[in-house]
Amino acid sequence: MRLLKMKGWCIAFSFTSLSIALASCGAGHHSQPDTIYMPDMVYSPAFKAQQEGAMRMPVKGTIPRNFTPYAYAKDPEAAGRELKNPFHRTAKVFARGQALFNTYCIVCHGPAGEGDGTIVPKFPRPPSLQSDKVRTWPDGRIYHVISMGQNLMPSYASQIDVSDRWAIIHYVRALQRSKHPTPEDLKVAAAAAKQ
Ligand code: HEC
Structure with missing residues (x-):
């Protein structure tokens, strides 16, 4: 080939x-x-076979099933408006998101998403995920960046499946709130720590 x-x-x-x-x-x-x-791999499989029964089914329309093309490739704003995170922020989803962030994102974005990953400055420093901009982005807008990439950041569509992208977004939200945790955030973090 x-x-x-x-x-x-x-x-x-x-x-x-x-x-x-x-x-x-x-x-x-x-x-x-x-x-x-x-x-070129912006087409994503839906759930892995073993996840199909294990995880709650998403709200209809939020996640393409089988190999439906990603419909928002050229429209990040529409992705932000229309794509909703299908998962609740349970301890399990949070722990999954954390593990994935630490595998795929931390090397560039750093442990708290501040742009201080170990690859910097060999790779240009990414903008902080703690910015007002990203904090106020809807989940679907972050989903779009993970799926499509953005300028220097490559797409992770071929490496991170759909449900895992949403789990990562929950974890990014937790990082963003980590400086001003709500009582609910503290409860979730405590539950995750016990697992
Ligand atoms: C190879 C290094 C690298 C990796 C790995 C990486 N990113 Fe990025 N990311 C970047 C760079 C560089 C930018 C800025 C791109 C630009 O200039 O628009 C960026 C931008 C972003 C943005 C938009 C920020 C903004 O202010 O526009 C988000 C959200 C984001 N990344 C999330 C993630 C997530 C989540 C992961 C893990 C799945 C990840 N990134 C993995 C380098 C990386």
């Missing part, structure tokens, strides 16, 4: 080993799906 057309260079992350490799990005398939990021 060496039919790749070079479209320039992208940074690809191998999150299992936390090593970073430069890899060419192009359309098509290749032999190392775990280590190479594919920008």
Whole structure:
């Protein structure tokens, strides 16, 4: 399958080993799906088979089932308006989001999302996820960035499935509230810590 057309260079992350490799990005398939990021993969599977029964079904229309194309590729604002987080912020979802954030996002965005990940400044410092801008973004707007990427940030659609993206967003919200926790936030965090 060496039919790749070079479209320039992208940074690809191998999150299992936390090593970073430069890899060419192009359309098509290749032999190392775990280590190479594919920008064209904005089509996402719905739930993993074993999650289908295990997790609450989402509100109709919020999550494409099977391989429905992502409908908001060109309209981040509509994604923000229309896509709703289908999960409640349970301790389980929170813990999942935390683990995923620490796998996929922390390297650039830092432990509290302030843009101080370990890769900075080799990779340009991302804007803070604690900004007024991102704090006031609806969940669907953050979902859009994870799904599509944004400028230097690559899409994570091929690596993080739909339900996991929403779990990460819950965790980002918790990070944002961490400076001014509500009583409810404290309860959730305490429950997660006991797990
Ligand atoms: C390779 C480094 C990198 C990784 C990994 C990464 N990001 Fe980003 N992220 C960036 C950069 C750089 C930007 C700014 C892009 C731009 O200039 O518009 C950004 C922007 C964002 C924004 C928009 C912020 C704004 O003010 O416009 C959000 C939200 C975001 N990232 C969330 C995440 C989440 C959640 C993850 C994990 C799933 C993640 N990012 C993983 C580098 C990264």
